Amino acid sequence: MKDSKSDTIDFGYKQVAKNEKQSLVANVFNSVAQKYDIMNDVMSFGIHRIWKRYTIDCSGVRTGMKVLDIAGGTGDLTAQFSRRVGPTGEVVLADINQAMLDVGRDKLRNKGIVGNVDYVQANAEDLPFEDERFDIITIAFGLRNVTDKQKALESMFRVLKPGGRLLVLEFSKPVPPMLSQAYDFYSFNVLPKMGQLVAGDAESYQYLAESIRMHPDQDTLKSMMEQAGYERVTYDNLTGGIVALHRGFKF
């Protein structure tokens, strides 16, 4: 993470100009969009589904609520939220990347999930919604790719209703040392090769591994959320801290 006043920002391990990161991330996701779901399953051995389900169970979602799924990509969370809010509720699937949004929209429509889902191409740093609109906001495996994370957290705070909650599901720092070593080996040696094999794109997955290392750890993200105005911020380490779920409320 870089000082917000500096002109450069991390893109994986590289430093790039701030205004460049967005298009570089877009390139990555344009390249992986079609194979995104299958790669998620292959890379995480299917565990990403469990992490996502855990997030939904923690969200406190009820019939009739309005939910914003930022960086919702191919719509895994949106699909489950849609079922739970029912026809009186609303789920907005937002993603900065049109290619990912298209894949998500096709997938959800094919599953018969229509009626209470909207699709919006939006930048998390500057969300195009009125203030205090949503009961729940989730961002799963997306915050890491945002150029200015603090600004994004503040933008989410603005569109969240008082009493609403934000859930950030993101890769984090594994806690047990043994797990950390095994995880590093897996990320830098196995992951890019798997990316090459399944999606034909090693570089994007190299970026994925690097961007995870550059993402703030559990406590840093917690303090960033508190700085953005969220209260009662807590986090749960999932699978030894490979992933962490941060929760914060707006009162």
Added chain:
Amino acid sequence: MLWTVLPMQALEGLVNHLMHLDPETPARLQKLNGRRVRVSLKELGKPFTVTVTETGLVLSWIDDGSVDCHIVTELAVLPELRDSANITRLIKADKLDIEGDPMLAQQLSKLLSDLDIDWPEQLSQRIGDVPAQVLVNAFERGRARLKTFQTDSQQWLGDVLVEEKQVLAAREQFIQFQNDLQALRAQLDKLERHLQEQRN
């Protein structure tokens, strides 16, 4: 408690699949839509939450949001809850605590117990009418035969033990034997008394 997610999801999938085999299910779900019940079993520690949605049930061991009905009890008490007459007694004995709407839990269990799945129909949709009919007939015949076999073997075993091997006595014989024994004991008493008198 991340590990609970997978078994719960599997159970949820199974329950919802079974529920949707009954065409009446959507109407029943609609009546309870949005209602939430939590069950805390002392043996399990963490409470278990059931949410009714329009499309099925959602089961979770992680969800800690507010609910409409919270039941705190023990595993052993669960079968007794079927009869609502027991509820007051169990509450008094500190074996059961209900917060919120007690009827809701019963409505929810009724949702599952009222499930009426037309198995022959389900089977015929999957393997075709004729094979399904053959299978269902075979199953019914098998069940009837099993029942006859059970009754026959009970009868046969009784006959073998009583008549052939004479290991056990028939009921009439046993009563006769009891009566004879009684009479013999009375005779013996009489004889003893008689002997006593002679000696004196």
